[in-house]
Amino acid sequence: MSAAARGPPLAQEDLLLAAAYVYDAQYNRNIPFETSPQAVRLYYLYNHWTMQATTYFFIFVDLFLAVFEDPAVYPLPFLATSLVEVLCLLVFFGRLVHFAKVTPRNVFWKDTKNICIMMAILVTLIDLIIYGALKISNINSIRWSRFLRPIFLINFAESRQIRRVFRSIRNTLPEITYVFLLFMFSVLMFSLMALKLFGDRNLRTVEGSPYFTNYLEIVFDLYVLVTTANSPDVMMPAFDFSWWYSLFFITYVVINTYLFMSVFLAVVYNNYRKHLKNEIRKLAYMKRHKMIEAFNILKVKEGTEFVVKEAQWKQLVKQVAPDISTSHRELLLRVSDEEQKGYVDKKSFVRLADLLNIQVIAMRIQTHPLEHWMPRVYNSAVSLFIRSMVQHKGFVWTYDVIILINAVFIALDEENPLISYAEWVFLSLYILEILLKVYTYEPRAFFAKTQFWNWFDTSIIIAALIATILNASLKSASQYNSQQVLDIVFILRVLRLIRIVDSIQRFRVIMNTLINIVPTMLTFGGLALVVYYMFAIVGMELFQGKIQFFSRNSTAHHALECGNPALKDSLFARAKYCKNNFNDITSSFIVLMELTVVNQWHVLANGFALVTHQAAKLYFVAFHVVVVIMIINILIAFILEAFFVEYSLEKSEVETAIERKIQELGVGIQEEELRDGKLIDNMETNENDLGGEGITKKKSQGLMFKIASTRYRTVDALLQRMFEAEILPEDDGPSVDEILNLSPADVYPKNPTFDSTA
């Protein structure tokens, strides 16, 4: 297997293995086929971030074309959009060819991803040609291949996570199908019961139509009741007749809404969890496998065992991670070669990828630049007083009070000139606060990567400053109050209030957890985008133009019935839902969002069924099944899982052997010491300028190494670490084929333990 055989993602172990091959090739020892330095360079290029960014860019351009294609938000001629689409396809094809070059042929052709992409490109091209040809002969057909566009997002991107979710969905399907069939059986049975109980009673709904007389309508009504969207209306006629009948509906809701919907969540969550674990196990084994391969390339015999010489080791690390400092590298060497024998054994070498992954932050007691430039002024009595004032608890409290007063002013009437002047006062107060803080704390520490809230504050304030100035100048220049700018000013003003959350410790903890979830949520966003896009394309083909929106004062024909007489007297028209239509991609997305929220979806479904055909309801039911039963449950599983990992972290320290070693070497300091902010002004990331080989206790010189902990705060990374902590260092792991064939079924331990079960 060649160095380049794995494709994305390009992790430390891939880099190391590639570097090992390069090293090997340079010293001309045994170049394997396909591993010329040029192949490795191609591989590096393939994984370069610019290439990846370009691919992403064109994927989103391709998806965005729906905005300009008929039915368009901003119409463009077919020629323009089709040319852009062909360009995108070319880029995709080029990317695929590049991937083929760095991948052994048999691996490339075995991968369904690649086949998918090729088919999608081909099919899209054919569709484009047919559609274009028909358009020339003035026949309007359907651009059905637009439905396939999300395939590029799923299969191309380095989005292992999205693919994992899709795999997980695919694997959940059989199980969820059985539960779904049972659920549908229950709905059908209850519908039959409802038909027998209420069908002959001559009851009427609120709208005056017959109540529960048609079996198919009952099935739809009761399916809607599962989503709770027509509760309690669907019950009222029977309830008015006799309160006993409410028991029928209560039983129905308990069984179908509470029991079955929870079962769906349980099935989805359980499968998600199983797959997550399996994938993580695969990743961990794969990493170890690659590291052993790299070791085998570089090893030389030293006494009775094979080792990697210190010189080679250093060269390798330099090549793979050129931007880490010398002292950091020495630290790693010291960890890998504990007894300073001049070489690294297999066990230590295998851990190198993890070692490089640990974000070690070098820290120094840093002096403020002002102290550097004008020490006298900075250390004068006034300056010292200001600094101690800013560091005082009262400073924070003062600003909390200011924020509260600000909130009241925001709520008050904007027209009052006094209040609009007050806005300037608050703005200057906030700017003063930031300046004071930067003056007191070290600017580089204040704007360190980890200081999320400082970044947040500063950007909100600066944006608000710019927007307010823009608004004021627009107003004075043209007497014209730009609504867009004003809206942004309002939003920024209110967002400023979030800061108060940051002053309360308990809220900060919850906020941090929520912020940690964001990266995982982005995966979910990708998933939602794919599903929404596909449904939006289908929805536009089915329903475009059937429902029109007219502004309130419009005198157009049938303006009140959304331009469609079929909607006369319908709930849809009466609720003024005319703008909920599929006439362009943004409207479609908004309607789909409303359907996701579920409420009133039956009104929407009935409306669209009235203007097309009763069968249109199937589209809405399908959306409910796919999005609410599958996708939303996966979202909940995401969040639950993330929180549970946070909870178990909170209670205990997950430390790998490596981290313990760094701590032992006396170069790490306890993280708790940092968390309370006392050391905030001494912190610096990516320490690079400090030479020297020794790394023992540098505290006196103002340099310390700290392990950045935030890195592990994603479910994936944390689980991987936990799994690795449990496999023995001597364990070579299963073979590549075994790894690839690991099934989620073996994830469960033979005998579930008390800890693992509940």
Added chain:
Amino acid sequence: MSAAARGPPLAQEDLLLAAAYVYDAQYNRNIPFETSPQAVRLYYLYNHWTMQATTYFFIFVDLFLAVFEDPAVYPLPFLATSLVEVLCLLVFFGRLVHFAKVTPRNVFWKDTKNICIMMAILVTLIDLIIYGALKISNINSIRWSRFLRPIFLINFAESRQIRRVFRSIRNTLPEITYVFLLFMFSVLMFSLMALKLFGDRNLRTVEGSPYFTNYLEIVFDLYVLVTTANSPDVMMPAFDFSWWYSLFFITYVVINTYLFMSVFLAVVYNNYRKHLKNEIRKLAYMKRHKMIEAFNILKVKEGTEFVVKEAQWKQLVKQVAPDISTSHRELLLRVSDEEQKGYVDKKSFVRLADLLNIQVIAMRIQTHPLEHWMPRVYNSAVSLFIRSMVQHKGFVWTYDVIILINAVFIALDEENPLISYAEWVFLSLYILEILLKVYTYEPRAFFAKTQFWNWFDTSIIIAALIATILNASLKSASQYNSQQVLDIVFILRVLRLIRIVDSIQRFRVIMNTLINIVPTMLTFGGLALVVYYMFAIVGMELFQGKIQFFSRNSTAHHALECGNPALKDSLFARAKYCKNNFNDITSSFIVLMELTVVNQWHVLANGFALVTHQAAKLYFVAFHVVVVIMIINILIAFILEAFFVEYSLEKSEVETAIERKIQELGVGIQEEELRDGKLIDNMETNENDLGGEGITKKKSQGLMFKIASTRYRTVDALLQRMFEAEILPEDDGPSVDEILNLSPADVYPKNPTFDSTA
């Protein structure tokens, strides 16, 4: 500590310990203080099922009084209800005194349960006297102590599980409060933003009222949006104005509905799980502690170690479990005294409670009673043909087809005489089926405890037969078609169709899991009852009589406005929600159920606010917070947990050492052999008539022991087994005080493992 010091629940270990004291007392060796045989008898009496049933009965009588008290469903004079209530209180007091007698004084007074009950009795009496006195002087006051009635259900009943849920809720409160505050902060901030963005736009809602101009109304509207009940209506005016504004609502829903609601679930679930584990750990340690105490009473010195003699052991088991067969007892002795030394050592003795808990089913190849009585007829060619026919797969399929045809007939019109005759045909076909099955299989096996579906079928069919005959005779006798009987007939007919689920293996598995959840759901039912009852009592005091229901053709004043002019033109009246009122306890429960389902709750809240005061909305918001955010999430946690335990069971065999021993002794048979139903005709529970001491391999004689597995299918029992499998047999566990003080915080293992986390 005396034998009687623990109070309910009375588990095997309590019985054993009590029996050990009795034995000890009889032989007059060393009677500890408070452990006279009389005390033990009192203790037995306290735990006797009739006493427990009586307590439950009066608890429910007390709760049911609300049906007869003003505002009543069936009004009774105050004297009658108050006398019944006093009677209930007397019973509760008696029960408490009884408990005090069997409990050491310091333990009794330390227990908040008892204090609670005493306070509740006292307060209720005072309230009754005041209310009665005022009533005599014709002043109407409020019976506010009715609110306290559920306290008896929580604190009295042997309902450890309900108390656990309440403890879990109490412990979750601080954590959930912080999340809730953050969530409310977010709602308030978004409301402020909404006020600034939409307040000055002069927009109108569908009803024509100003849109988003009053801050408090915006807060309520956006809170409702979190529950999705007013989506998308609340968004439509802004959306009609510009589609950009829909982004505001989408962001709001994503953050507050999806993110925060999932976080609530995560917090509740995590706490539930933590407490569940802690309680189970406590229980397991307590059990071991009691068994060691019992051992210490009975022990005699044998050589170097303390043991319990075989004779004493047997006497103990006989006393504790008088209804198990001799052979079963011998089996247990054989497991406890492996080497047949004539005594049981401490390690084995400690396991006795578990041994007694294992439901061992003795099985014999049983002969059909008909074969016994008339072997010639039963084994004749015709009989053999019938039996083989019934056992054939085709028999099941035939009946599946019959059920499907039946379903079609049910759906068809009842008026057609042909179809109403068909009903008789189907009924006889089903009865024939049951008779044939009983003829073919052994009746005792067919109606064994574990044969849920056979019981279900038979009872449905017999009930349907009775109801149909009743209906027919009523019809022919009086030409009067009793609607109630007919309704029951309809429901039973449709329920019959469930049988088809049982014929499909995959469905059966899911159904069994659902059925296994039922006992846990009952705890939840108790919890819901408590909360609903309290809210219903408060609701009736606040809203009774404000809203009236009039039948459709009523000519009463303001019939369309539910008898209250304040509701004119309100959504409440327009949706014809008049029957949703708090005029009696059943109506209140139904309204609360509707509020639980959430949809349209804002319409209800607004309606009741119109007829009373805007502050009434707080009642509805409080109900939402308590029931939907806390209780429903606990329900979901229940179901998720139950399913996860089922899943981990599915994949692996959880076997304790004891069960392995039984298997080893060659008397157990694999459960799989049973599951496919082949052995169904050989199974019998509670085998009692087989004497003889030897229990080795009886297969040839037609007797086997089987471990009934269904018992473990509750989350609690299973987790306890798992935990016990993990504590060492030599481990005496912590002391009683330590056990009682175990905190959920130490439940998490120091280093979370890969298995335990995700």
